[in-house]
Amino acid sequence: MGRPSRFDTDALVETAITVAARGGPAAVTMVAVARAAGAPSGSLYHRFPGRPALLAAVRLEALADFQEGLRAVLAVADPLAAATGAARHVVAWSRTRPDRARVLLYSPVDFEVERWPVAERERMERGNARSGAALVGIAEALRAPEEAAGPALERTRMAVVDLPLALVRRHLSGGGEIPAEAEDAAADAAYRLLAPRP
Amino acid sequence: MGRPSRFDTDALVETAITVAARGGPAAVTMVAVARAAGAPSGSLYHRFPGRPALLAAVRLEALADFQEGLRAVLAVADPLAAATGAARHVVAWSRTRPDRARVLLYSPVDFEVERWPVAERERMERGNARSGAALVGIAEALRAPEEAAGPALERTRMAVVDLPLALVRRHLSGGGEIPAEAEDAAADAAYRLLAPRP
DNA sequence: TGGTTTTTAGAGACACCCCTCTAATAATGG
DNA sequence: CCATTATTAGAGGGGTGTCTCTAAAAACCA
Numbered sequence A, B: 001m002g003r004p005s006r007f008d009t010d011a012l013v014e015t016a017i018t019v020a021a022r023g024g025p026a027a028v029t030m031v032a033v034a035r036a037a038g039a040p041s042g043s044l045y046h047r048f049p050g051r052p053a054l055l056a057a058v059r060l061e062a063l064a065d066f067q068e069g070l071r072a073v074l075a076v077a078d079p080l081a082a083a084t085g086a087a088r089h090v091v092a093w094s095r096t097r098p099d100r101a102r103v104l105l106y107s108p109v110d111f112e113v114e115r116w117p118v119a120e121r122e123r124m125e126r127g128n129a130r131s132g133a134a135l136v137g138i139a140e141a142l143r144a145p146e147e148a149a150g151p152a153l154e155r156t157r158m159a160v161v162d163l164p165l166a167l168v169r170r171h172l173s174g175g176g177e178i179p180a181e182a183e184d185a186a187a188d189a190a191y192r193l194l195a196p197r198p
Numbered sequence C: 001t002g003g004t005t006t007t008t009a010g011a012g013a014c015a016c017c018c019c020t021c022t023a024a025t026a027a028t029g030g
Numbered sequence D: 001c002c003a004t005t006a007t008t009a010g011a012g013g014g015g016t017g018t019c020t021c022t023a024a025a026a027a028c029c030a
Helices: A009-023 A030-037 A041-047 A051-074 A079-096 A098-104 A118-142 A149-172 A181-194 B009-023 B030-037 B041-047 B051-074 B079-096 B098-104 B118-142 B149-172 B181-194
Strands: none
Touching: A009 A030, A009 A041, A009 A051, A009 A098, A030 A041, A030 A051, A051 A079, A051 A098, A051 A118, A079 A098, A079 A118, A079 A149, A079 A181, A098 A149, A118 A149, A149 A181, A149 B149, A149 B181, A181 B149, A181 B181, B009 B030, B009 B041, B009 B051, B009 B098, B030 B041, B030 B051, B051 B079, B051 B098, B051 B118, B079 B098, B079 B118, B079 B149, B079 B181, B098 B149, B118 B149, B149 B181
16 A cells, blocks of 8 residues: 555644634745644645635535534424524534634635636535525525515525524634624524514 | 826725626735736735735725615614615615625734724724624614513624615625625524514 | 565656835926 | 925835746555
């Protein structure tokens, strides 16, 4: 099998994630990650064809981890419970995995998606499509009889993803931590946004 | 008065804003902005002592423009109307000034606030304090009798600032535009979040 | 043991950026 | 018209980053 590796891919991605969490995607350079991992740059290039691939690995790791849990929560039968649970999950996940959450607070553009290798870009689109489909299901179940599909989806996405992430953003950007109460706040807000009008 | 200037400070800040909107704070380098403005880098250094000062100018211009309008809307007498109006304003402002909005979607850390000249940092803190005070007033007026001050402020800030900005973020990050309906969505969501429970 | 394979190790070419510094330029005031 | 002054113009040093390429190291396998 040849010489055993001193730095395995997962560990390198992990340090790249902490670098990204601390300094944003711009700080994720090949040299910076190599230095942080105590590896020579050659070892990095041995695993990632270039910086775009490294950025993709960082983003995809965070995204997959996030979406996996989200989809599990969204699978609950009662749509309102699924939605409030998902809102709570977004905050809870971010609280326990702040570095990965910080990665997700940046936009795809910041991670230079347009330069990613095609395989990685497709992997991201597949993940987004799967989660998007789960969300559409919930939105449809919650939709008021007279409401159009578009606005209903908008409202659901806002309650389940955007609003919790906004909460997370305010706490994390600035170096702080997320308080436990934020989970309740997210769930409560989602309920208010999605419960049928009185 | 000496030789008249070919590039005035405001115009340079303006091009810096479009550079920042397109490529994020990382793209705002002295050379990049100089190139975009068609000016030699020396002209830039003549007006800004260095990159941190340029980043500060970009951020402060966007922030001042945003907060000015926000405070005006928050000054409305009825607190619930002020809050929903403010939420609407955040989206409306972002819709008409997408480049400035894009600048505000990044965190202070991304703009390297810690390296700014002190004067600029203080100017930012003063602006934040003023807007924060206006928000505290609204939050206090909206607070339910049995609610504590902290959570009430959290809820108000979320409805008035975070959630509208989250909406804006989804549309702007990715290069798109903000649809006009988003203003209604923001105002509606703010109402649902802040109106007294049935 | 000796060949094969995988990986580390790091030097080096090239590009870009920050910033300094010196000249040249073009207006104004006496 | 000349001195003054604000500004443009851009060359160049020093630093850092990307990526390539060669050599050595360290395991496995026959």
